[in-house]
Amino acid sequence: MNIYDVSEKAGVSIATVSRVLNGNPNVSEPTRQKVLNVMKEIGYTPNVFARGLGLNTMHTIGIMCADSSDPFLANAVYYLEQNLRKCGYDSFLCCTGYDLINKQKYLQLLLSKRVDAIILVGSSFLEATKKDNAYITAAADSIPIMVINGYLNHQNVFCTLCDDYQAVYDVTNRLIEQERKNILYLYTSRSYSGLQKLSGYKSSIAANDLTIRDELMLTCPNDIGQTKELLIEQWNNGLRFDAVVASEDQLAVAAMKFAKHAGLSVPEDLAIVGYNNSILSSCTDPEITTIDNHVETLCMTTINTLMRVLDGNDVPNKTTISNDLVVRETTNF
């Protein structure tokens, strides 16, 4: 069931078979049909390995994400897969976890599979220090690296991100306009986009002549129940706040549970804003006002950019997309 079998049965040479396989126009129509028929008949499928050996590519893109069970990432992976396929590319997915060592290992693995490019989904792939990102920039020497929601200024690294700074800045402003004076900011990660959001929060506080207070910027565990407990503890210690801006919907859900526990009514006593517009934000009652970072657009843009890069075009290495606030019931907007 290889190209030789086909050539023999069709009474032509393997070169001709190869030509019809690759849509080469230099084949007469009768010959092409004859070959095509034989292929159908014996159920021939070209061997990807042999093809890859010569071309040194498998027409495959590697996708890395920290955890595909994170709703935001899962969504992104889905869109990426779908659209890559539409562009004729297959994809390899790796769920790396959040450990740097593993990220490096998986990236190496993808390189060894000879993927044509790698897409890093989520800012968790960008570390704080240049040294820790070296494995990424090194990989960029051989193939294009696409980053979703993170920024790394380097040759052959292309980033698509949403303006997290601006989104948090804007929503914090709106809360302040409504006389909320003690706005609690919740976050889990100090990744690139995590820092952007935090910085948006701080800027807004400062711009409104309020004081940036360390105790109002809370690092939370990555778990609803534990975060709720943490908030209760802080509240019992005397910390007071009339609004919560969360860097992820999960944390907003935790804030909802805290409010219930503390007997606060939402949004009257406590306004809550989530992030990502994930399904979680519409599961609660009241439903959570959240920032939509347009996963789909983010993914589409990334793939468009990638295709242009693979076609050898010159492409800007940073594209920024704006966010939308989805107003639901946990704010008075």
Next chain:
Amino acid sequence: MNIYDVSEKAGVSIATVSRVLNGNPNVSEPTRQKVLNVMKEIGYTPNVFARGLGLNTMHTIGIMCADSSDPFLANAVYYLEQNLRKCGYDSFLCCTGYDLINKQKYLQLLLSKRVDAIILVGSSFLEATKKDNAYITAAADSIPIMVINGYLNHQNVFCTLCDDYQAVYDVTNRLIEQERKNILYLYTSRSYSGLQKLSGYKSSIAANDLTIRDELMLTCPNDIGQTKELLIEQWNNGLRFDAVVASEDQLAVAAMKFAKHAGLSVPEDLAIVGYNNSILSSCTDPEITTIDNHVETLCMTTINTLMRVLDGNDVPNKTTISNDLVVRETTNF
């Protein structure tokens, strides 16, 4: 940067290099070290295509799931990936959507990539008619097919599933014990496991000498908001029920929203049971009692089975795992 470069620099033949590469014991220790050093030095990585050409395998497992943004599936994919990697296998993920044509296309694609086995995640891959499953059984002629949460009795198809029938049967019984007489069953899909659950519901109703009523088994859209509307509509049409058993947590969330709208208190007026123990079930207030189908165990078992199959062992083609009821706040259990 190929095997020849290494052999030349190390002053040995390519055969020897290949041997150290594959851990063949017939190499003297000094020679092995010499070769190993050269490989480090010039940063040699074996070419997967060439290797695949010879061995006709890439040590890769194909994973198919309908939609990686479904929390249950996403979780499963994550566990599968992790554990396959631990067993030294890489994996290809395909998100196929729910359309039969696409499922067939993607399966073909995986076959053409020469994967060593395919894992179908979720019962949505098993159609009602034998004819529509033919593409799966055909694939099983060439490589093992693993099915998670579905059952297909065929050579070289291995299924791991949880006892959905029993779980729904048991929980319905418990509701009836508590004098709930009008139990509404919500579902979206008529897949294998969907039918199992439905059948568990019916059996319980019958076993308790109640009447199975068609209007109490409701097919819902795959969307929280729309399902809520559907329930409101039914309620306004006079349909009455004092308990809801949902085939998925999403539907249970919709039932919560309906209860709120109808002014019913949960669980007093309306008991609600979800399915999957997904994060959604702990987002609501009160939190949802749900059936945990042990995704992790399901995945681990699948992979263990697969490894035994690939090792040429004789393995039973069906493994069943029991479910647990996670009692939260939407029932009086």
Next chain:
DNA sequence: TTGTAGGCGTTATCAG
């Protein structure tokens, strides 16, 4: 328009 032959990087089978 078609055919021939060499190469892609490994593995595996023989001899030595």
Next chain:
DNA sequence: CTGATAACGCCTACAA
């Protein structure tokens, strides 16, 4: 223990 050499299946000049 080591080395030469033939597959593996496809692509692509180069020739005809």
